[in-house]
Amino acid sequence: MATVTASERREEARAAYNAFMKGCPTNQLLIRISDKWAGLLMAALKDGPQRYSDLGRRIAGVSQKMLTQTLRTLERDGLVERTVTPSVPVRVDYALTPLGESLAVLFSAVKDWAEEHIEEVVEARERYDAGAGTS
Amino acid sequence: MATVTASERREEARAAYNAFMKGCPTNQLLIRISDKWAGLLMAALKDGPQRYSDLGRRIAGVSQKMLTQTLRTLERDGLVERTVTPSVPVRVDYALTPLGESLAVLFSAVKDWAEEHIEEVVEARERYDAGAGTS
DNA sequence: CGGGATCCTTATGGATACTG
DNA sequence: CAGTATCCATAAGGATCCCG
Numbered sequence: 001m002a003t004v005t006a007s008e009r010r011e012e013a014r015a016a017y018n019a020f021m022k023g024c025p026t027n028q029l030l031i032r033i034s035d036k037w038a039g040l041l042m043a044a045l046k047d048g049p050q051r052y053s054d055l056g057r058r059i060a061g062v063s064q065k066m067l068t069q070t071l072r073t074l075e076r077d078g079l080v081e082r083t084v085t086p087s088v089p090v091r092v093d094y095a096l097t098p099l100g101e102s103l104a105v106l107f108s109a110v111k112d113w114a115e116e117h118i119e120e121v122v123e124a125r126e127r128y129d130a131g132a133g134t135s
Numbered sequence: 136m137a138t139v140t141a142s143e144r145r146e147e148a149r150a151a152y153n154a155f156m157k158g159c160p161t162n163q164l165l166i167r168i169s170d171k172w173a174g175l176l177m178a179a180l181k182d183g184p185q186r187y188s189d190l191g192r193r194i195a196g197v198s199q200k201m202l203t204q205t206l207r208t209l210e211r212d213g214l215v216e217r218t219v220t221p222s223v224p225v226r227v228d229y230a231l232t233p234l235g236e237s238l239a240v241l242f243s244a245v246k247d248w249a250e251e252h253i254e255e256v257v258e259a260r261e262r263y264d265a266g267a268g269t270s
Numbered sequence: 271c272g273g274g275a276t277c278c279t280t281a282t283g284g285a286t287a288c289t290g
Numbered sequence: 291c292a293g294t295a296t297c298c299a300t301a302a303g304g305a306t307c308c309c310g
Contacts, residue, residue: 034166040162064304065305079256088271090271090310106245109244110164120213124234204283225292227292
């Protein structure tokens, strides 16, 4: 496939031009890192390296599938480091990489915002729900 | 008596999950801002109040369903304000509230992180994918 | 113990049609 | 114009079994 590059390029260019939204790797990354379990996982890992089963016990509610899947994604993105110790019962530890820690710091900022403004949000919801049927 | 088992266990698990997150509204907020369209919408609204159809045209790719749904959620949470002007063709404007703006700022911070570290992430991925099949 | 593979349920999102 | 309602496709997530 070499003859079509022109139109294909144009499509691609248009998609890239709309970097404001989908197609943009940054946005993909944003969605990735704000994954349902990724945040909790990274928050848990801020306390230091932990074993697979420890994480599973600590998060309590995550399935091993999602635990593994999320861990794999984070590892692949260079946010988490996986260390295997080939002892008799295999031992695997997970830890935040420096990159992962820098992101975890940001999560903390969001966490702070949430804790600081959650009341306002809740109040807004109550106000909204109360006035829903009112005229 | 077997109408449950599976669903009951799931409920139980979810209860435990909620209990674990009780003092942690952070994740709810994280999930909220990581919504597929919420981020784009708030980013778009940073340029000032805009009409429903303008937003739909600007985001271009969002369905009315998701546009309305996301807008409603943001409004309910007190992040966005909805203003109806009962003219002949009804006019509805949406704008960020101060609360919404403060969150949009945080969102930008995360976005900045993503843009700043996207290369490292991509490199990490390539490294990971390259060594995946190696033994 | 750690995790791959598989099957199944549910949440999410998009297209379409209709309304005030 | 600004929605609302409905149906449908897909993806996310979870339960279970099994293996190194």
